[in-house]
Each structure stands twice: as C-alpha cells, then as structure tokens.
Amino acid sequence: MSVAQDLAAKTLNAVVVQRVEVSPGLAILRVVPDGWELTDFTPGQFAVLGLPGSARRCAVSDSEDEITDPDRLIKRAYSIASSSVAKEYLEFYVALVPSGALTPRLFALAAGDRLWLGAKVSGMFTLEQAPEDKHLVLIATGTGLAPYMSMLRSQLTCGGQRRFAVLHGARHSWDLGYRSELMTLDRMCSNFTYIPSISRPNEEPVAWGGESGYIQDHWQRKPLEAAWGFHPGPDDSDVFVCGNPDMIESMVEILIAEGFKEHSKAEPGQIHVERYW
Ligand SMILES: Cc1cc2nc3c(=O)[nH]c(=O)nc-3n(C[C@H](O)[C@H](O)[C@H](O)COP(=O)(O)OP(=O)(O)OC[C@H]3O[C@@H](n4cnc5c(N)ncnc54)[C@H](O)[C@@H]3O)c2cc1C
Numbered sequence: 001m002s003v004a005q006d007l008a009a010k011t012l013n014a015v016v017v018q019r020v021e022v023s024p025g026l027a028i029l030r031v032v033p034d035g036w037e038l039t040d041f042t043p044g045q046f047a048v049l050g051l052p053g054s055a056r057r058c059a060v061s062d063s064e065d066e067i068t069d070p071d072r073l074i075k076r077a078y079s080i081a082s083s084s085v086a087k088e089y090l091e092f093y094v095a096l097v098p099s100g101a102l103t104p105r106l107f108a109l110a111a112g113d114r115l116w117l118g119a120k121v122s123g124m125f126t127l128e129q130a131p132e133d134k135h136l137v138l139i140a141t142g143t144g145l146a147p148y149m150s151m152l153r154s155q156l157t158c159g160g161q162r163r164f165a166v167l168h169g170a171r172h173s174w175d176l177g178y179r180s181e182l183m184t185l186d187r188m189c190s191n192f193t194y195i196p197s198i199s200r201p202n203e204e205p206v207a208w209g210g211e212s213g214y215i216q217d218h219w220q221r222k223p224l225e226a227a228w229g230f231h232p233g234p235d236d237s238d239v240f241v242c243g244n245p246d247m248i249e250s251m252v253e254i255l256i257a258e259g260f261k262e263h264s265k266a267e268p269g270q271i272h273v274e275r276y277w
Contacts, residue, residue: 144243
C-alpha cells in the first residue's frame, strides 16, 4: 500500500456516493460514513468535510503554491441539506471557489471517492430559534439554500397552519439548485411558497418570466403579499438569511427598518443569520 493509500484508508472515513452537477461550479454531494454511524442533527446545522493537501484539484481551479504538509487535512464547514430523518447519508450543496483550498479538491471527487467527514455536527441556525407560532421566511443566495433544504425536508408539514416561504437568489436560472423540488413543494403544499429570482436575466438564452434583480430589492416589492395576503412582519414571522455577505448586510438593514430585530442568545429577535464567510 502506498503512503497516500494508507492515509486514505485511515483518515478518509466517508465516501461520496452521489454527485449531482447543478451547473458549472455548483454541485450536490451525498456522503456516507464508512463503518461508523452518523450522529443525530437538527436541520440547519453544519458538518465538516476535509481532504488532504495531497488530494488533486479539479481542472477549472486556480493553481496553488506548493503545499508544505500534503498529509494535513484541509477542513471546512458545510450546511447539511439532507433531511435529519434520512440517516444513511448527508447531502451538501457546494459552490466551487476556484482560488480556494478545499472546494477545488472536493470538485475533483467522483462517486466512490473517499473524503473526511467530521463526526460532530454543530450550529445554531435552526428553526428551534423561532417561536412555533411564527411563519418562516427563508432567504438565501447560492448555496445558502442548503440549510433550508434540510429544514423543509424534515420540518415542513404540508397544509399546516405555519407558512414557509423560500426566496432564493442566483445569477442565472441554471444556478437555482433544488428548483424542481421546491417548485413541486410549492404546487403540493398550500402553506409553502417558493420565489426564485435571478440577477442576470439578460444572460438567459430564453426570456426569464420570473423575478429578477437582487433579493433585497425584490423584498421591498413585498413579494409574499400575493401568496400570503400580507407582507411578513416581526409579529407574525421570523426571517432566516444565509448566503452572500452583501445580501445579508442589506437584508438585515431592511428588516431592521421594518421593525425586525437580529436574534442573539442574550436578546431574542426575529432575524436569524448564518454567515458562510
Ligand atoms: C457554518 C458554515 C456553513 C457553510 N456551508 C456551506 C455550504 O453549505 N455550501 C458552501 O458552498 N459553502 C459553505 N460554507 C463555506 C465553506 O465552509 C468554505 O468557506 C467554502 O467552501 C470555501 O472553501 P475553500 O477552502 O475552497 O476556500 P478558502 O480557501 O477557504 O477561501 C475562502 C473564500 O472563499 C469565498 N467563499 C466561501 N464560501 C463561498 C461560497 N459558498 N460561494 C462563493 N464564495 C465563497 C470567500 O471569498 C471566502 O473568503 C459554510 C461556511 C460556514 C462557516
């Protein structure tokens, strides 16, 4: 056994069992632990994935300075997108950062390849932070959608009193991951609303009939009034925000101006934020 094979067998404790290409630079990875059990988790939490510096980078990534310790694991946090009920695998929605340390290596993986999956799952960005009698507005750009997929797949009761809305922004229609699943939920669940919006409609090969522009501008046009009959306010709804830092900053500012307050452990509020970077 070579040194690299030995390392893979010892530390790379999980296997990619499925890889779905959403668009260039966006992938859904399903990961299964090899010989150990996944822990219970709350939807919205994150796990940690890792690969050694010696792992190959995908072809479309930037080149990198020489790695000083090729055996050392490069580890990053990823929100779990799969249901907390599905215990046989964890699913992740990952964006390629071409200059990054880990994602170019994750994007070189195919089904059957091994990687490291941390046994611990953490995070406070969960629906437990919101009172049960409040409706939920889940706002994301890009892979910020991942925690919401886990929440919906585990905690949406179709036809229930509690309303859920997903507002998802991406550059192009082809970057709207999970769109078909969310459209199906929207059609089948009277209490679920899905509003995708794209920021570069003029690059679409076929005219885009949906919402366009930045999600924060879209919010100011009161996008849920048609489906819900009212614009969500701090008395009836909690808002979750995850994704691009500029979007988060603008959304928090807008929501505060509408009377919402950012949630913290010490001071409960109706705005819940997950910052990826
Ligand atoms: C709690 C938590 C959950 C996360 N969940 C996810 C997730 O579900 N999916 C996901 O793709 N990433 C997620 N991330 C980000 C992830 O941990 C890495 O930072 C990201 O994958 C880049 O890793 P890298 O080693 O390739 O880049 P690095 O070498 O670490 O470079 C970091 C830089 O990459 C950029 N960047 C980081 N994340 C993104 C992104 N998603 N899209 C565009 N640019 C980015 C930023 O400029 C950042 O400064 C999460 C981060 C945190 C803290």
